[in-house]
Amino acid sequence: MPLLGDFYQAVTKGKKVVFWWIGPEENWQNVYCAFENEQMVGKGQVEVIHVVRDGFPQESKHTIYLNLKVLPKRESDYELYKELYEKLYNRALELKQLLSANYQTILCVGNFRTEVRNNQFFVEEKGFKHLNTLYTMKRDLKKRIESVNLVQPELHWEYWKMSSIEEEKEYLEVEAEIWPDAALGINRLRDYKNNKFWTSITIRDKGAIIASAMAWQEDEMGVIEEVFVRKHWRKQGIAKFLLTTALTYLKEKGLKGAKLMVDTENEKALNLYKSVGFEVTDEENRFFIELNC
Secondary structure, eight states, X not given: OHHHHHHHHHHHTTSOOOOXXXXXXXXXXXXXXXXXXXXXEEEEEEEEEEOOOTTSOTTOEEEEEEEEEEOGGGTTOHHHHHHHHHHHHHHHHHHHTTSOTTSEEEEEEEEETTOHHHHHXXXXXXXXXXXXXXXXXXXXXXXXXXXXXXXXXXXXXXXXXXXXXXXXXXXXXXHHHHXXXXXXXXXXXXXXXXXXXXXXXXXXXXXXXXXXXXXXXXXXXXXXXXXXXXXXXXXXXXXXXXXXXXXXXHHXXXXXXXXXXXXXXXXXXXXXXXXXXXXXXXXXXXXXXXXXX
């Protein structure tokens, strides 16, 4: 897809943007592109990120995200934005019909703070409200990684591949307990598993999952996601063990750096990540509207 490659190079040249790749063919129905004179001038796509299962608290909400980019020379062309946004919004309404009607759905967008024009369009033109702000934190894997051991002899850890549907469900049940309002879901889990070098570092007590983290390669960078420790086991050095194990794993795969994301207001997580060498590099603002139609 040379036109998409050219578009990506133009949009990202000299600056950082939140850019989604179109993904596998089954996702193409959620992608919309604008062309002029045989050139791609804009691209947008939409995806269901979080599905609330029946039985969760009534205040829980389904989450659909969109990503919309235009060529730098068209960043002030809100008519182009509007044309693509209308397609994305209508597709989001279609996707909403596939979700449980027992819960509300929000439509969200995330951009780096420096993507000023894009953020202005959603806030000023479409009435999006602030949802949260995330830091991107990065860690140089060429630097020494502290060796951290599990001090609890009853705990067992492994690189867990979740090879069966039953194992995936076992993981998702625990993960949903940790983040009931933003549970991963089977589709996103499998998207993660498709990444190069994907693994889950999972800790168990008497066979039960008590902590976990995921790691994989994305572009040329290592990624760490889904770091959690169940309540009874917190403040015992387990999260630090997960992080240093994940960093060592990525370094052994030949990667030079690793990244993760964290809510800017989560001071405990920020301090934890800094303690193992992560530094804040970027800030992403996320916005939302209620998808009521």
